[in-house]
Amino acid sequence: MLRLVGPGAAGKSTAGALVATRLNLPFIDLDGGFSKQHGDIGEFIRRNGYGEYARQNVETYRSMLRPDANSAVLALSSGFMTYADDIHPDYPGLRQEIICSPTTFVLLPSLALEVCVSETVRRQSGRPFTRSLAREEAVIRERFPIYVGLAARKIETMRSPDAVVDEIVMALQQQTNPQASPSRSAIERL
Numbered sequence: 001m002l003r004l005v006g007p008g009a010a011g012k013s014t015a016g017a018l019v020a021t022r023l024n025l026p027f028i029d030l031d032g033g034f035s036k037q038h039g040d041i042g043e044f045i046r047r048n049g050y051g052e053y054a055r056q057n058v059e060t061y062r063s064m065l066r067p068d069a070n071s072a073v074l075a076l077s078s079g080f081m082t083y084a085d086d087i088h089p090d091y092p093g094l095r096q097e098i099i100c101s102p103t104t105f106v107l108l109p110s111l112a113l114e115v116c117v118s119e120t121v122r123r124q125s126g127r128p129f130t131r132s133l134a135r136e137e138a139v140i141r142e143r144f145p146i147y148v149g150l151a152a153r154k155i156e157t158m159r160s161p162d163a164v165v166d167e168i169v170m171a172l173q174q175q176t177n178p179q180a181s182p183s184r185s186a187i188e189r190l
Helices: 012-023 030-038 041-048 050-063 091-100 113-125 133-149 161-176
Strands: 002-005 027-029 073-075 104-108 153-156
Touching: 002 012, 012 027, 012 073, 012 161, 027 030, 030 041, 030 050, 030 073, 041 050, 050 091, 091 104, 104 133, 104 161, 113 133, 153 161
Parallel strands: 002 073, 002 104, 027 073, 104 153
Antiparallel strands: none
């Protein structure tokens, strides 16, 4: 499974859908899966708190780890890699598996903190969400060190979606077979 992690508005869903199309793989959006099971994420958090959202989000992720979903592209929720270890009994192992997978990519607008913060807030300002722009800035500043500290390949997304997809597909190709073009058979080893 190819996993895309990073902050909100980093381009995980956009790039994920395009990578999936290019490689003829299913695309799974964790936020979409959560919403399908539990309704609107913001409303769920208001009713139940962030901790319960995180626990249920881990459960939603676990439900997506079926054998038939191994060859898929998955965009994780923006905070998934930032939960406390005790949020769910399986979370530490799942998080470690994600971090160690050669098919995990961290998407960030930029690897420069101030540019990343500015661009994330700018992108989020055009989306319907429940946090103020000041809170959004505080969240990305808090999470940025976590994202850049992950031992997974970083992809900067302040460029065309096609350029981002090209970089991801080329990285996958180099991992699976440096001489072959990316194909479903090479990617099936995800």
